[in-house]
Amino acid sequence: MAQSYFEVDPDVRSARTPPSQLYGDPAWHTRILDAVWARAWHYLQGVVLEGDTSSSPNVIPLDVCGEPLILTRGADGAERLLSNVCTHRGATLHDAPCTVRHLRCPYHGRRFHLDGAVAAAPGFDHLEGFPGERDALPSAHLARLGPLRFGSLKAQPEAEAWLGPVWERLPWVPWDELRPQPAGERHHRIAVNWALYVENYLEGLHIPYVHPGLARVLDGPAYRTELLEHGTLQVGVASPGAPCMHPPAGAKDHGTAIGGYYVWLFPGTMINLYPWGVSMNQVEPVGPTDSIVHYRTWVFDPQAPPPDVDTVELQDQQVVARVQAGVRARLYQGGSYSPTEEVGVHHFHRLLAAAL
Template sequence: MTALDPALRAIEELRANVAVPFERAQAMPKSVYTSPAFAEAEQRHIFAQDWLCAGRADALKEPGDYLTMEIAGEPVIILRDRDGQLRGLSNVCRHRMSTLLEGRGRVRAIVCPYHAWTYNLDGSLRGAPAMTLNETFCKEQVHLPKIRVADWHGWIMVTLNPEAAPIHDRLRDVEALVGHLDMASYSETFREEFRWATNWKVLAENFMESYHLPACHAGTIGGTCDLALMECPEGTEAFNYHWIVKNDLVPLALAHPSNTRLQGDARRITWLLAIYPALLITLTPGYFWYLSLTPDGPGHVKVLFGGGMSAEWMADPDAPTHLAKVKELLDDVQVEDKGCTEKVYRGLLAAMSSPGPLSHLERPNFEFAQYIARMMPPA
């Protein structure tokens, strides 16, 4: 990159932004959100390098269950193999490079829609029609490239980077914080995808701070928390977090009466975990929901939105009623967040707009900016 490169200019602005103490912190520079060149740099240096979330492991229950995703332009398959293990594979045929699978589903084998080359669930080539006369073809030497995937407490985590630190090591501090809630025991009950007209970081930052709850979510959850009771401690290089002590307005946010493990405030604390770069988890003793973000240029974000309930609430005879209520609530919350975050992006594009100072309740946003700056290449 040259001194005139737009991505480099945005990186330099961001580094200057995070070089001050938090007590003097300002919102990130506009270029970090709006520059196409910076968006391309994020793909190379963040999304192609770090761990990302493909959803919940219980979305792939049986052998052959699969889902597809795209990471930094790379088509990827995540599936459950015949041994019951999660496996990550390239979603591109080794023949004429057609993509193989779309969306989600269940297959016995992976069949290319172009020339019917067929792969086993481990990525090895099972068969290829009309290839016997090519002297260079050897079926045993053809295999879909493998991609690292791990089950982290019920979350499917995937990375293109063979050198990335193991996810259980990277997120050991998350386990220390919320291990008592046993994330792996929660059941996913819905999984949806949508696209919003905002930058992915605007949506991530919106999740990371609860400062906006009373205003943006006045019609839903804004009255369930008290800004004076919120705490935003320092995070780590891998994630940030804060928590809210909830009142009784949303019973599903509390531990089920049959849960005798959790005591005191642990029965009513909502944890908000931002796993860098793009997994955002709201975890309560009763239910959870999450967003996994994929940038779509500077001005759009593809969102995987899922959630469900704890084992105790799932076992409740009234579980269907509880599920319907929590889903209705979360749908309304998403409508409110869509409106707020798309307004922010429109404001970022305005000539007269400029970033302002951060509240003490926005410490996670500042730490997120520091993470992004760390991931960018040196000047």
């Protein structure tokens, strides 16, 4: 296979952006799916367990990066993310959310407890050592931020290292008070490589040119990026009079009016905190130049008028499409990074290069 890795100079002032193969070469794409996405944390699409938990299903089948998984909530309230594949001959178990006491295989009737242990297995009464550990449904990893749930097959990095810095940096945010706002849900299919979408998210340098409306409510010179171990935090300081949050005493940004916090977690999770609530863009690769952006919102006050979630998103998608059109040009040789405005983009490329 052709070379599918690259290096990025640790010094942002001398570093150059990655080779153009990253943004569309099929062999690179396959390698990145394996080395990055199969190990990554993914937002669990379709999980709605919040609110009155007694009336919502306790078993939800999910597709996580092509892997059939199932989220279960036991009688004790404990949630688990398990394989949705029977440990007998490999049939998938459940196809739709439901409320059940046991998971049941439709093929030969094997049943599993909600923690994955075998409960009953017709035809296996006389097999010595059965059921053993290998007969239980394997677990995947589950992480939570308020109502947002994430799953990973490998948990590399572990949940505490991946999501923990968000708790630590923004401990005063009442994450558990967030309520889903279905009217804010969007699923955009975009004809660009996923990494271009992430890169655009990671810098504020484009804001005055691409988002004139946003530029009016943010204090441009005060905009800054902090690096996290597996992500970044961008701090958008509000312009005078613009809607803002006031971090409480003891918080790092106490005394500053914050218009928005923008958290990116490697590789494709973007969580935006605003005075009205949270939006999340989760980008997933579909092909070398094809991605889906799942966009969702949660609000602190379900009675408040719904926020505009489209303007900035569509402006970003349009400009990213221009980059996809140009980045693989023969005469384009990559660029340098702004040492003040693009440290987040540089950090992303460093993490990606390390993962490959």
